[in-house]
Amino acid sequence: MTAIGDWPLARRVRAAATRFTTPLLPDDYLTLFNPLWSVRELRGRVVSVTPEAEDAATLVVEPGWGWTFEHTAGQYIGIGVEIEGRFHWRSYSLTTPPARDGRRLVVTVRAMPEGFASRHLVHGIAPGTIVRLAPPQGEFVLPDPLPGKVLMLTAGSGITPIMAMLRTLDRRHGAGSLADVTVVHSAPDAERALFADELELLARRHPGWRVVQRHTATDGRLELAPGPREGSPRADRATGSSPRVGLDDVVPDWRERRTWACGPAAMLDDAEKLWADAGLTEALHLERFSADLSGGEAEGGTITFARSGKTVEVDGATTVLAAGEDAGIPMPFGCRMGICHTCVAPLRTGAVRDLRDGTEHRVAGEGATDSSHIAVQTCVTAAAGDCVIDL
Amino acid sequence: MAISDITEFAHLTEADVEALGEEFDQIRRDVEASRGEADAEYIRSIIRTQRRLNIAGRVALFGSPIPPLWMAGAALLGVAKILENMEIGHNVMHGQWDWMNDPEIHSATWEWDNVCPAEQWKHSHNYLHHTYTNVLGKDKDVGYEILRVTSDQKWNPVNLGQPVFNTLLMLLFQHGVAIHDLDIEGLLRRDIEDPEEFKAKLEQVGRKMRHQMGKDYILFPLLTGPFFLTTLTANMAANLIRNVWSYAIIFCGHFPDGAEVFTESQLEDETSGEWYLRQLLGSANFTGGRLMHVMSGSLGYQIEHHLFPDLPSNRYPEIAERVTAICEKYDLPYTTGSFPKQFWKSIRTIWRLALPNKKFAAEQQAHEAEGLRRENATTTPSAEAAARVAA
Ligand SMILES: Cc1cc2nc3c(=O)[nH]c(=O)nc-3n(C[C@H](O)[C@H](O)[C@H](O)COP(=O)(O)OP(=O)(O)OC[C@H]3O[C@@H](n4cnc5c(N)ncnc54)[C@H](O)[C@@H]3O)c2cc1C
Ligand code: FES
Numbered sequence: 001m002t003a004i005g006d007w008p009l010a011r012r013v014r015a016a017a018t019r020f021t022t023p024l025l026p027d028d029y030l031t032l033f034n035p036l037w038s039v040r041e042l043r044g045r046v047v048s049v050t051p052e053a054e055d056a057a058t059l060v061v062e063p064g065w066g067w068t069f070e071h072t073a074g075q076y077i078g079i080g081v082e083i084e085g086r087f088h089w090r091s092y093s094l095t096t097p098p099a100r101d102g103r104r105l106v107v108t109v110r111a112m113p114e115g116f117a118s119r120h121l122v123h124g125i126a127p128g129t130i131v132r133l134a135p136p137q138g139e140f141v142l143p144d145p146l147p148g149k150v151l152m153l154t155a156g157s158g159i160t161p162i163m164a165m166l167r168t169l170d171r172r173h174g175a176g177s178l179a180d181v182t183v184v185h186s187a188p189d190a191e192r193a194l195f196a197d198e199l200e201l202l203a204r205r206h207p208g209w210r211v212v213q214r215h216t217a218t219d220g221r222l223e224l225a226p227g228p229r230e231g232s233p234r235a236d237r238a239t240g241s242s243p244r245v246g247l248d249d250v251v252p253d254w255r256e257r258r259t260w261a262c263g264p265a266a267m268l269d270d271a272e273k274l275w276a277d278a279g280l281t282e283a284l285h286l287e288r289f290s291a292d293l294s295g296g297e298a299e300g301g302t303i304t305f306a307r308s309g310k311t312v313e314v315d316g317a318t319t320v321l322a323a324g325e326d327a328g329i330p331m332p333f334g335c336r337m338g339i340c341h342t343c344v345a346p347l348r349t350g351a352v353r354d355l356r357d358g359t360e361h362r363v364a365g366e367g368a369t370d371s372s373h374i375a376v377q378t379c380v381t382a383a384a385g386d387c388v389i390d391l
Numbered sequence: 392m393a394i395s396d397i398t399e400f401a402h403l404t405e406a407d408v409e410a411l412g413e414e415f416d417q418i419r420r421d422v423e424a425s426r427g428e429a430d431a432e433y434i435r436s437i438i439r440t441q442r443r444l445n446i447a448g449r450v451a452l453f454g455s456p457i458p459p460l461w462m463a464g465a466a467l468l469g470v471a472k473i474l475e476n477m478e479i480g481h482n483v484m485h486g487q488w489d490w491m492n493d494p495e496i497h498s499a500t501w502e503w504d505n506v507c508p509a510e511q512w513k514h515s516h517n518y519l520h521h522t523y524t525n526v527l528g529k530d531k532d533v534g535y536e537i538l539r540v541t542s543d544q545k546w547n548p549v550n551l552g553q554p555v556f557n558t559l560l561m562l563l564f565q566h567g568v569a570i571h572d573l574d575i576e577g578l579l580r581r582d583i584e585d586p587e588e589f590k591a592k593l594e595q596v597g598r599k600m601r602h603q604m605g606k607d608y609i610l611f612p613l614l615t616g617p618f619f620l621t622t623l624t625a626n627m628a629a630n631l632i633r634n635v636w637s638y639a640i641i642f643c644g645h646f647p648d649g650a651e652v653f654t655e656s657q658l659e660d661e662t663s664g665e666w667y668l669r670q671l672l673g674s675a676n677f678t679g680g681r682l683m684h685v686m687s688g689s690l691g692y693q694i695e696h697h698l699f700p701d702l703p704s705n706r707y708p709e710i711a712e713r714v715t716a717i718c719e720k721y722d723l724p725y726t727t728g729s730f731p732k733q734f735w736k737s738i739r740t741i742w743r744l745a746l747p748n749k750k751f752a753a754e755q756q757a758h759e760a761e762g763l764r765r766e767n768a769t770t771t772p773s774a775e776a777a778a779r780v781a782a
Contacts, residue, residue: 019602019605019606019610020606020610020611020614022602022603022606023502023503023504023599023602023603024442024502024504028442028495029442029446032439032442032443032446040495041493041494041495080492082431084427084428085426085427085428085429085430085431085432085490085491086426086427086431086490086491086492087491087492087493088492328423330486330489330490330701332489332492333492334492342492
């Protein structure tokens with residue numbers, strides 16, 4: 001896969017063409033002819049939208065010029081989709097092995113109840129639509145060579161990055177892989193289980209793989225929270241009189257396995273605790289689909305939006321982004337969870353704190369000049385005392 | 392601002408001012424809440440049209456020795472430049488389309504097709520002019536630092552040359568705009584406030600000029616080979632068309648003949664209602680069809696633009712209906728007239744102000760007797776407001 005930007009000659013042609021198109025870029029004219037002919041903002045064309053299980057769909061996207069990236073199984077891309085005239089960015093895990101279909105990006109989206117962008121992607125988007133793209137990223141990947149024993153622990157749409165990994169292993173090893181891989185995947189019921197058939201098929205192709213598919217509506221939830229077994233509130237939530245099932249019951253040797261887990265925040269929180277209690281934090285890899293903003297507590301204070309001339313008083317849990325939006329300031333944003341950096345704004349004076357890990361960003365000195373500012377992600381930071389944001 | 396000092400507003404109580412401020416706020420909220428697909432499509436279609444016109448103009452000039460093609464090329468390019476600078480560039484840089492969350496149509500990234508660097512424009516126009524509208528010594532649009540455009544400015548024998556300076560400014564308007572943000576007054580006094588900044592800005596202007604002039608006066612003429620000279624003259628004609636047109640539109644609105652000028656101290660403690668009133672007082676519209684408004688960057692809706700500089704320009708017609716209703720309700724001046732009439736008045740007054748005040752004052756009497764058509768017939772056109780056409 002090569003893109004125009006890769007060849008030195010093409011780069012020179014581009015630079016020369018820009019002399020003619022200035023102040024615009026050649027891309028701005030080329031997109032008049034084909035919307036994918038641009039390396040300015042990465043673009044892709046939705047090739048197909050295939051319904052998947054209940055209320056989910058697999059989207060195939062053909063990236064345009066400028067997409068020079070090869071992903072690693074487990075990584076995600078950003079998709080910017082226009083809804084009512086405005087771009088909304090969300091992240092989606094790629095589900096196919098790298099470069100398997102040449103230049104095709106494949107994601108599977110679950111329409112969340114009331115989910116603004118996900119419902120549109122599953123139900124509202126027509127093939128042919130042009131979307132914006134952000135390059136693949138993420139640390140949730142498998143090492144090569146694979147560790148001796150692997151556990152994949154997933155629930156709901158959390159299966160997506162794992163699917164990319166399993167398909168990659170399947171392709172790398174061919175049928176009959178000897179790797180010891182256990183997959184435990186939970187879905188509410190059979191209708192809503194993503195990739196159920198393919199998982200069974202993979203298990204049959206590889207003697208060393210074991211796939212456990214659980215339906216929480218009938219089987220109850222897989223218990224991950226450590227602590228007293230009797231009378232745990234979680235057990236009561238399991239439907240019917242199904243017996244409480246813990247990880248020890250399903251995967252007795254989980255402590256010997258390197259584990260990759262992806263699913264709802266509550267499940268991942270429980271897993272983190274369980275592995276930590278077992279002293280095995282190192283062996284657990286997590287992928288979260290929503291930002292965990294519980295890593296730090298900010299002090300709160302007043303935020304002044306310099307260019308809009310507005311000042312608001314906020315507590316330490318309100319992000320700068322939310323504070324600005326509440327004040328009616330047009331704040332740029334994308335993923336709203338610290339991934340895409342669309343929301344970055346200059347901090348002129350004062351300090352903000354990153355709610356994910358508690359890091360403080362502070363501008364030294366008062367009356368800061370243009371050069372002495374730092375860029376902060378407004379979507380994951382909150383005021384740590386009084387601060388001035390240049391928006 | 393002491394509202395009661397100003398004839399037009401003497402009848403307003405404090406409660407009135409607050410109430411009308413709330414009504415203007417409500418217009419903003421309504422438009423903001425209803426921005427959507429149709430608005431996004433409006434600006435995108437204007438941008439597409441502009442780029443196609445540009446390409447068509449460049450292509451036509453491959454036959455530039457043939458007079459009809461020379462004329463077509465110059466006209467197409469001229470119109471493309473006008474569209475780009477006014478309805479697109481000026482409005483995008485105001486942030487009217489930032490809500491789309493599209494970095495390609497965003498005030499932070501837009502660079503326009505003339506020799507003035509966008510960054511400096513955003514400072515002198517968006518910030519100084521729109522914040523300090525008609526504040527002497529702050530708003531550089533009061534006379535562009537070289538013309539005497541209000542009798543409040545002291546007369547100087549140099550002003551005798553005004554008709555000549557004015558014509559030069561018209562023909563070279565893009566260059567006038569390019570040095571707009573520089574400390575020209577300081578330069579003339581041989582006392583530049585911040586020499587470092589002056590130098591940096593000058594370099595930035597130089598770079599932009601090299602790119603713009605290189606494109607229009609060297610590269611594209613060279614591209615047409617033997618027709619270098621005819622292509623060159625056509626490109627000069629295109630820039631001239633744009634210069635004269637944008638000068639006419641902007642001077643119509645920027646020329647505060649007898650307008651209320653304010654001092655900085657009057658801005659202190661200005662309430663939001665008073666801010667709206669100052670914008671209203673300093674602006675005048677001109678009438679015209681849809682095409683006329685698009686070609687003038689919607690500055691025929693100067694009043695609406697000054698009240699809501701960052702709402703999408705395609706909404707100004709509907710906003711105007713609500714603004715006139717408010718003006719009628721509170722008995723406020725709403726100045727409007729035909730474009731040729733407004734333009735003639737501004738030129739005439741610049742000529743008149745070449746002479747000292749005494750002479751001017753007498754002539755102004757006659758001038759005001761003609762008055763301007765008022766939407767609001769109930770208001771007696773007062774001396775100052777009558778010809779008030781500040782942008
Ligand atoms: C690394 C990663 C990988 C992921 N992979 C997948 C995947 O493979 N498959 C999958 O289905 N999901 C995946 N997700 C989740 C996905 O990115 C979305 O969060 C999910 O689809 C829900 O989006 P939504 O807009 O429907 O939900 P919403 O709850 O509507 O929106 C989510 C966020 O956007 C904000 N928001 C929503 N609407 C607006 C609005 N109108 N204005 C302002 N803000 C708004 C909300 O405040 C909220 O923070 C992944 C997430 C991450 C972080
Ligand atoms: S919105 Fe994506 S990082 Fe903040």
